[in-house]
Amino acid sequence: MSYDCEECGDTFETLSELRLHTCEPALKDSPDDEGVSTTLDRLLEQTPLETAAVHEALAVYEARLATAQEVGNTEEYRTITRTYAEPIVAAVDASIEDNGWTALADLIEAYHPDTGDRLPFLTPVLENVTGRYVIRTRLEDGVASIPKEALTYFEAVYEAVDDEQDLIREGLHPYGWGIGHPDVAVGEQLQAIAAEDESLVNPMLEHACYADQDAAIDLLEKIVANLPSAADDTGTEFSTARYLLDAPAGAASRYEPTIPRYWDRIEEIGTRFTLSTINEDRIRAIVARENLDDELPDGWVMSDLLV
Ligand SMILES: [Zn+2]
Secondary structure, eight states, X not given: OOEEOTTTOOEXXXXXXXXXXOOTTTTOOOTTOOOHHHHHHHHHHXXXXXXXXXXXXXXXXXXXXXXXXXXXXXHHHHHHHHHHHHHHHHHHHHHHHHHOHHHHHHHHHHTOGGGSSSOOTTHXXXXXXXXXXXXXXXXXXXXXXXXXHHHHHHHHHHHHOOTTOHHHHHTTGGGGGGTTOSSSOHHHHHHHHHHHOHHHHHHHHHHHHHHOHHHHHHHHHHHHHTOOGGGGOOSSSSOHHHHHTHHHHHHHTXXXXXXXXXXXXHHHHHHHOOOOHHHHHHHHHHHHHTTOGGGSOTTOOGGGGOO
16 A cells, blocks of 8 residues: 655655655645645545545644644644544544554554654544554453554653643553553553552553453552552642542442543443442452541442542
């Protein structure tokens, strides 16, 4: 398969090369430029959306976000994402469902964090469709069927993301669905993240609970047992152990997960979740070991552990 540039007509062997080639005067405002809205509307209207049209829509979206960012037009940036993030995610996801893993693998390679100095503007879109792919694959074919590159993509984004990039940080939550993968040490990675970023590991652990609650509680026990005593100084009213218990409590309380965004399936997964009695007992044992009873009401239930 080859990749053609709509603007200059050059042909490339990989989507990466197409995305990163120097193309002039691509997507500049010109009298014959139909404008970002018209271009995207036209592309997204096509059903089914051909792969080339998906790539073109992503290129237009990325270029317009880059332009808005360059000229410091935050209002324009917000308007573009507010209007197009959802339909673009839906179109890309549908195309991946039709064409399988190679369609997503192409995108992950083309928009990988290692393609530039800053995370690509499309990172939230890629995280969304990768999250959906990981979750679907696990539910339908088992954890071993999740391609390694889908999980290591999240790891690469985690390495590159800044504390302030909330939208990109939230897109990382579905990484927890990789727990127990035979070739990617997701559990070890989550332990490492717990040591540096508990506000991120918490929702990842919640997602791990949806994927495999026994494995997630194993991991939670391990993380809590290995917390350095200094980690208790979180700067909040909660100890780290207390804070991390929010993850299974969130799942058990059927607090509907919202990531990946715009996806009913993840809400249903959250609504259907039931914590097993054995795992509830294990959580109660953690509470007792960590002397957290005093912070909880008498006869406390799982939802009292929400923070
Ligand atoms: Zn070109």
